[in-house]
Structure formats: C-alpha cells, structure tokens
Amino acid sequence: MNNHDQAQRFYILGGALSVLPLLVAVQILRIQLSPNWIKPILEALPNWPYEQHEVITPRGLIYDRNGALLAGNKIVYEVGIELQYDRNPEVIAQMLSAMLDVDYMDVYAAASKEYVSGKSVYALIKQNVPQEQAEKLKNLIAQMEEQAEKSKSKNPPRLTGVVLYPRLARAYPENTLAANILGYVTLQGQGVFGVEEKYNDILAGQPRYVVDPLNPLNVGERESVPRGVSLILSIDALVQLEVERILDKALRQSGADSGTIVVYIPKTGEILAMASVPRIDPNRYWDYEDIIKGKAPFNRAIGATYEPGSVYKPITMAIAFEIGAVNLETIFTDTGVFSYKHNTVYNWNRGAWGPQSMQGCLQHSLNVCLAWVAVQIGNEEFYRGMQAFGIGRLTGVDLAGEMQGRLKMPGDSDWIDGELVLNAFGQGVSVTPLQIAVAISALANDGKIMVPHVVRAVIGDGYQRNIEPELAGMPISAETARLMSELLARSLEKESSDALVTGYRVAGKTGTAEIPTPTGYTSNETNASFVGWVPVDDPQFLVYIWLEKPKTSPWGSIVAAPVFREVVEKLVVLLNIPPDAIRMKLSQ
Amino acid sequence: MINEKTMEHHERMPPSYHPAPWRRQWQVIGLIGAVLVFVALVILIYMTVTARTASVGRQIQKMQAFIEAADRRIEDLRSTLGQLYSVQAMEKRAFALGYQYYEVDQAIYLRLPGYYAADDAILAPLGRVEVVPARSLPPEYTESVITWLQRTLTRLFAEIWGSQP
Numbered sequence: 001m002n003n004h005d006q007a008q009r010f011y012i013l014g015g016a017l018s019v020l021p022l023l024v025a026v027q028i029l030r031i032q033l034s035p036n037w038i039k040p041i042l043e044a045l046p047n048w049p050y051e052q053h054e055v056i057t058p059r060g061l062i063y064d065r066n067g068a069l070l071a072g073n074k075i076v077y078e079v080g081i082e083l084q085y086d087r088n089p090e091v092i093a094q095m096l097s098a099m100l101d102v103d104y105m106d107v108y109a110a111a112s113k114e115y116v117s118g119k120s121v122y123a124l125i126k127q128n129v130p131q132e133q134a135e136k137l138k139n140l141i142a143q144m145e146e147q148a149e150k151s152k153s154k155n156p157p158r159l160t161g162v163v164l165y166p167r168l169a170r171a172y173p174e175n176t177l178a179a180n181i182l183g184y185v186t187l188q189g190q191g192v193f194g195v196e197e198k199y200n201d202i203l204a205g206q207p208r209y210v211v212d213p214l215n216p217l218n219v220g221e222r223e224s225v226p227r228g229v230s231l232i233l234s235i236d237a238l239v240q241l242e243v244e245r246i247l248d249k250a251l252r253q254s255g256a257d258s259g260t261i262v263v264y265i266p267k268t269g270e271i272l273a274m275a276s277v278p279r280i281d282p283n284r285y286w287d288y289e290d291i292i293k294g295k296a297p298f299n300r301a302i303g304a305t306y307e308p309g310s311v312y313k314p315i316t317m318a319i320a321f322e323i324g325a326v327n328l329e330t331i332f333t334d335t336g337v338f339s340y341k342h343n344t345v346y347n348w349n350r351g352a353w354g355p356q357s358m359q360g361c362l363q364h365s366l367n368v369c370l371a372w373v374a375v376q377i378g379n380e381e382f383y384r385g386m387q388a389f390g391i392g393r394l395t396g397v398d399l400a401g402e403m404q405g406r407l408k409m410p411g412d413s414d415w416i417d418g419e420l421v422l423n424a425f426g427q428g429v430s431v432t433p434l435q436i437a438v439a440i441s442a443l444a445n446d447g448k449i450m451v452p453h454v455v456r457a458v459i460g461d462g463y464q465r466n467i468e469p470e471l472a473g474m475p476i477s478a479e480t481a482r483l484m485s486e487l488l489a490r491s492l493e494k495e496s497s498d499a500l501v502t503g504y505r506v507a508g509k510t511g512t513a514e515i516p517t518p519t520g521y522t523s524n525e526t527n528a529s530f531v532g533w534v535p536v537d538d539p540q541f542l543v544y545i546w547l548e549k550p551k552t553s554p555w556g557s558i559v560a561a562p563v564f565r566e567v568v569e570k571l572v573v574l575l576n577i578p579p580d581a582i583r584m585k586l587s588q
Numbered sequence: 589m590i591n592e593k594t595m596e597h598h599e600r601m602p603p604s605y606h607p608a609p610w611r612r613q614w615q616v617i618g619l620i621g622a623v624l625v626f627v628a629l630v631i632l633i634y635m636t637v638t639a640r641t642a643s644v645g646r647q648i649q650k651m652q653a654f655i656e657a658a659d660r661r662i663e664d665l666r667s668t669l670g671q672l673y674s675v676q677a678m679e680k681r682a683f684a685l686g687y688q689y690y691e692v693d694q695a696i697y698l699r700l701p702g703y704y705a706a707d708d709a710i711l712a713p714l715g716r717v718e719v720v721p722a723r724s725l726p727p728e729y730t731e732s733v734i735t736w737l738q739r740t741l742t743r744l745f746a747e748i749w750g751s752q753p
Contacts, residue, residue, distance in 0.1 A: 001690075029733070031746070033732075033733060033734065058659065058660075058663045061666070063709060063711065064709075065704075065708045065709060066708065066709055067709035067711055068670070068673065068674070068675060069667070069669070069670030069673070069674075070670075071669050072663065072666050072667035073663040073664070073667060074663070074668075075661070075663070075664040098698075110589070129593075131664075166657070166660055167665055168660055168664075170703055171670075171671075173667055173670035173671040173673075173674045174674045174675065174676065175674075175676075177674075177675070177676070181753050212649075213644075214649075216641075216642045216645030216646045216649065217638065217641050218645070218647075219644075219645035219646075219649055221648075222652055222710075232708075232709050232711065236677045237674075238675050239674050241676065260628045278652070288614045312632050403668070411614040428716055437690070456708070457711075457713045460712055462712055462713065463712055463715060464710060464711060464712040464713065464714050464715075465712055465714075465715065466714065502692070502693065503693075515679075518718050569691070569692040570692075572692055573689070573691070573692055573695060574688060576705065578695070578697040579697075582697045586697065
C-alpha cells in the first residue's frame, strides 16, 4: 500500500465520520426552523410507556385567628375490586356487605362484572371508609389469604381482587363549630357553601397532571406539586363556641324557630363570630337535608333576608342628622298616627307619645316619628342614603351564598310613592343580618363602613400574607356617627334596657318586626332583634342578634336584648376588655 | 551495485514464504475470540448499568409512594392534633383540672409592665421577598434560530439607525 492509497482511505473514513455530525446538525436546524415538526412526537407521548395521572394535593388548611385548626385533612379509603383477578363474588359480597354496611346485591353485581381490558377493569364498592374500618378489612384480607394458602380445599374462600386505596378527605376537628362559616367539602373535593366554596380554587390548588414512566429505567425526579393555600380566618374559635352556646340557649328559652348572632369588628370589618341555627356537622355533610330542611339557607346570617324592623331606625335617623333634616333641638309631636300618600303609620303600641326630641323618638322606638323624619329627608336623599349604607346591595363578604336583600327604589315597578315612611322603620325593605350589622357599624366606626370579611391571612408558598382592612364607604360623617352612638347609648340607659352591661357603656337598638305574608303583616309572629356595640367611646365589637318568631315574647327588648348582654359579658372577658373606668385609668 | 530498476523489481516481488496454516487459524480464532470477549464485555457493562438503573428507578418509585403515604399521614396527624387541641377538648381538659370560666364581675385588671398580649396567629413568615429570577442561560441557548435572528437584527438596526426596522 502506498501513501496515496493510505491517504485515500483516510479521506473515505473522514468523510464517513463527518456524515453523522452533519446529519445531527441538519436535524437541529430542521427542528429550530420548524418547531411544528416536533408536535407529532409530543402528541404521541401518551402512547409511550408512560402513565399520566392527576395529582391531588392536600387541600389547604383553615385556622382560626389564634391558629386553632378548623379544617384539616384525614386519611380515608376507597374500597374497590380489581376485575382482572380470579374472584369469588359470593365471598366478596358477603364479607364486604357485612364490614362496610353496603348492599349485598350491589357488591355481588360489582364483583361479578366481567373484565374487559381497557374498559371494565375496576368496580367501586365504597368511598370514604374510615381508617379503623379499612385496617380491619386489610387484616381480614390478609388473614383469609393466609388460611387459603394453608387450606387443602380446591377453592378456599379469599378476597382476591379487593383493593383499598388511601385518599385524603376533609376533616373538621371542631365538628359543628363554625360550620355555617366553613361550609363543607364533598368526596369529590368540591367546596360547598361558606369559606370552602368561596376559596375552593385556592384551597384545592391547581390540579396537576404528572407523567410517570412505567419503565423503571426512565424514572426520574417527579415534579413537585404545591399544596393548596391555607387560610387564617378572623373567627375566634372560643368566641364562636360561646356565641353558639348563647344562641342555642336563647332559642331554647324563647322558643324561636331559628336565630343568628353576628359579632363584627367595625374598625376592620373582621367577623369575629357568626352563629346560625340550624347547623350541620361538616364531617357528616350527607346529613344536610335532615338538618336544614327545604330551601332554608345554610348560613342565615348571610343567606336569609327579612324585614329588620326597628333596628333600622338608627340608619334613617343618621341620614336625617347628616343632611340636616333634623337636629338635637328638633321636636316632633307624636299624635300616634302619621299618614303620607298611600300609607298610614302607627306606633308599636298604637299610642300617642306627644312632643318628643329625636332621642325620645329613638328611645321609645316611635314609628310615627321616624316616618315623619323620613318625609323631612325626602325621597331622593333617603334612598341615596340607604344605598350609601349598603342596603339592597351585597356586602361583599368572602362567604359563598350571600343574598342581596331588596330595597325598592323610586322608579321600580313595585315601588309605591310614599313607601319611605314604611322603610324608615325597617318595613318594606329586606336585608340579611350581616347587611344590617355592617350598615349599623358605620355608627360605631366614625361613619366608615369596612368591607366585611372572614379571611384575615393567606398562607401560600411558605409565606403569610395578611389581608388589610378595606374601606367600603363613608355614608355619614364622624360627627354624625358619634352623635348617633351617644343618642343610642343614652336611650338604652334611660330605658334601663336589659342590654346594659355593668361597667361597660353600650349603644344599641332593639327591633321587633312583624312578618310580611301574602295577606299582610302577621301580628302574632315577629322577628326580634338587637344591635349594639361596646364600649361606646372606643367600639371593640358590634353584636347583632336576630331571633326568628320567638314564642315567649314577640318583643326584641325582652328576648333579644338580654342575649346581647350575655354575649357582651362573655366577650369582654374572653377578649380582655376591661370595664370603662379601669380602661380609662389604665390608659392614663 | 543494485540499480534503481533492480530495486523496483525487488519491491514488487511477492514474499517467498507464507505463515503456517495453523498459525493463521489461531490468528482468526484469536481475533474472533477477542471480538466476542469485547462484545460480551459491552453486553455485561450494559446489562449491569441497566439493571442498576432499573433497580434505582424502582427505589425512586417506592420512595415516591412512601413520600405520598407520609404526606397523607402528616395531614392526618395534623387533624388529629387539631382535634386534641380543639377548643371543646381543651375546655373539657381545663374543667377536669379544676379550672372554670370567670365571670365579668370577677375579673381583676392589673397593669403588668412588659406584658404584651399574644398576637394573632402568624403561622408562616410574613410577606414575601420578591426574588427577580436570574437567567442561568443566555437567550441564545433557549431560543430558536428565527427568534435569535429577529432579536439580533432588531438590536443591530436599533444601534445603527436608532430605531427598529
């Protein structure tokens, strides 16, 4: 071989070796210039030996304002039958129906199903099986399998094919506590009512699909899937517990059909407690229909609308003071009846109360006086004021299922001219308990209304973000608010109301509203209510109480006012609010 | 003297001997044996690596299953703990220990220097430090040729004429 031949061979080898990188370069360019070329490969991916499945991350936790767990997750099992195994339907049906409390025939039918590859491979028997029950079943399966191995019988009884898959289900450690606020989560992971529904998307997290290779050679690190966001509520579990107990007691004592208590912080818009009856145990949400009958709302505080009655009067009076329609010197002579356009108004006792100051009107809760005040305000200012207080509008609370209520406005087809004299004392207008609490809170917060909310912080990505209070509006000035607060405090004091609390100055108003029916207002059934706040000079919380159709007495001053006192007496202790005199002394 | 022609002729002469046939056979057998050993080595290495990879893959799958089970257990235990610390359970325990609620008229308020009431729950670091994601690779490594060309030309045009084409 001469040099020429050798060189030629090297050229051939070099050329052959160059082809491969050249092909690689061409392919790279081809992919770069036409990315669509890769699409068929990506589309074909699922058919490759990979398994794609949805990753269900733990649902975010819910805490109260002090960090007590209100909603967590627990392990439950799904029991089913893998149909590819050689099964014994009789044994499976007999054992599972006895252990899981399921119908024998249903299990037998499921266990007898024929296996069809890719179509009929699995039969579900029961979901949400508690851990203890699942452990017993696991032991039974193992025990029967062991006995079958030892048995000389040709077809020994065994539970081949029965499988248990662990899952996470919602758990509520406090059981019924704050159930109306929390809502519940179905087995499918869908939040229903309350916080669970309102924040379902972030609590549940984004569902992710993860591709797991079936070939162990291709297994790699799995993409981490973040869990759902956790929430810290403004609710205080201990306050909520006490408020629920007081409400339950009030219902027993008054014989009321149902009731609601809202404890609200006017300065921040935080809801400290919100009790509503009836309430379910969200751990057993399937009992819902047995407890909350018919179309009754899940949370009456936001889902039930009603005519509020006299607790509405402070709003009318506040508008009148704000626009200067009345002042502290204004005297109204009450003749016991007031007619305006198509409406005639009487006082609650049908009596005439003679000359009254505006404080007297509030103190004696005179419908006639308030009707006159509304006329002094005039249609335009009256309804504009009501809207500014948020009447007839959603409060925007972060709970699912809020109702709007109704404020008929001039121009509406069913509005009658002169209706404002009824609206003035809370008739002909429908509100939710939270709506009225939020509206009245303007009087306790220097005229400002904050957006009500139950979520005070969100925890996600390892960080806590606190939610700042948000101003919803300012329907009246701080001066009017303080004036109204003072008038209402004096009214209670002069009446020696049952709402008064020793050592603490409170402001508030009772309400007794007749219930509208298709044939007019009922006289024997009422909505009794009370709204008040404490301490008057620096309101820490506002309490709204609504008892529906009390039997012992129809009057708010008799059935609702003592409940307010009881709530305040409990809360000042739990919240460490000293009596006014001591507070003044300590602050010096 | 050997002239150039004689030299050339000598170079073109075939060798005057051949290796013994048995030697050739041994050479071929040896060569084939060497190839077989090489192939066997490659197969052995491949199979060892593959088996170890598969084994590690199975371990990873097991660990993933373990992590999932552990996560579920943690969630479950957290709820159990929540139940043990629930306000109703704590109240029962307090009563059992002889405690009772004090009424509003029983409260005595004192000024305690240095005492601060417990804050509301802070269960995670507050806020979030915003970290601007730093690019680990220059864009040339992640963009297509067309995007790169477009970007480069845009930049060039901007540099030359002070505006985009």
